[in-house]
Amino acid sequence: MAVDSTGFTATFWYEKRDHPKLWTWYLASHTSLNNMWHLQDLVERWEGKISLALFASSSAQAKVAAALMFTIAQLCPSVRQRVFFHLVCQSGDQAVFPELEDQAQFAQLRTCQAVFAKAASMGSHIVNYAGNASYPNNLLRNVAKVGIGSTTFILVVDIDMVPSERLRSKFLELAAQGVDTHTVFVVPAFEIRHTRRLPGTKEELLRLYQVGEVRAFYEELCSRCQAPTNYSAWLNLPERSDRMAVAYVVEWRDPWEPFYVGNKDVPSYDERFKQYGFNRISQACELNIAGYTFAVLDSAFLVHKGHKLPGDFHSQKDAENKRNRQLYRGFKEELKLKYPDSSRRC
Structure with a gap:
């Protein structure tokens, strides 16, 4: 305990x-x-x-x-x-x-x-x-x-998010070839209408994306929060074999909050962030300052059940977001002291 x-x-x-x-x-x-x-x-x-x-x-x-x-x-x-x-x-x-x-x-x-x-x-x-x-x-x-x-x-x-089929086993095959411990492997996230069966493969996901049943995660609420993932590039990648690979590497930009496969030694989440706002952004910010590379996987993905809509949130969301924004500003100043030799900033 x-x-x-x-x-x-x-x-x-x-x-x-x-x-x-x-x-x-x-x-x-x-x-x-x-x-x-x-x-x-x-x-x-x-x-x-x-x-x-x-x-x-x-x-x-x-x-x-x-x-x-x-x-x-x-x-x-x-x-x-x-x-x-x-x-x-x-x-x-x-x-x-x-x-x-x-x-x-x-x-x-x-x-x-x-x-x-x-x-x-x-x-x-x-x-x-x-x-x-x-x-x-x-x-x-x-x-x-x-x-x-x-x-x-x-x-x-x-x-309330579900990973693509065989994400675990395919990544282990990739990792067996050797991976940098200072790299996190980004898993693009999407959201789907509640009425649809959850896609398991990228092919299924693409079909649903083309008819508007699937869209980028947080597209309506905060498109900037996922924009560095570069969904356009990911969706248009050439078809590959059953193997998983790194598609491309991107730089972190505020306020990106990617989901990723990371080494067990990645920095912990700051527990001062509660309720709504900046809880994952703050950790991604630290990953950036700590020198991590963000590599996007070519066929792995996550699906959130339901489209995120502004009216779906609780009444205190905006106040919580404002409070956590203030906390985030102080958090970034703390990171400058924690990583004095880093040339990166959030």
């Missing part, structure tokens, strides 16, 4: 069953109770281990979260074998093995599908980013990374 300066307690629950050399790349993610049901798609698509940090904003939520994790592990063999859960609570809240009364609402469930349907139903009554506790997204990302243990590469994604 570890308590950090943000006032949250991280409790790590997992069991390692495999020799670490057999599992050299993990996916890390984070969620609150209302989005827990997205784990089902993630487990179905990702072929390796997953480290998931689950946030409970109150003592009551912690009890429900513990019972839900226990039930999912009981009814879903793929989750039990491949997902490491990390329950994150506010300092002072107690996370304990679920009592019988806490498990009562799940007692009648008999299948994996049923428990995820229950999770989705529960989530519809929980408002994300609301309440007395700020959602500590960067703390959760760090907890998921630390909870992985011995590994070489990590891909950190939001819980």
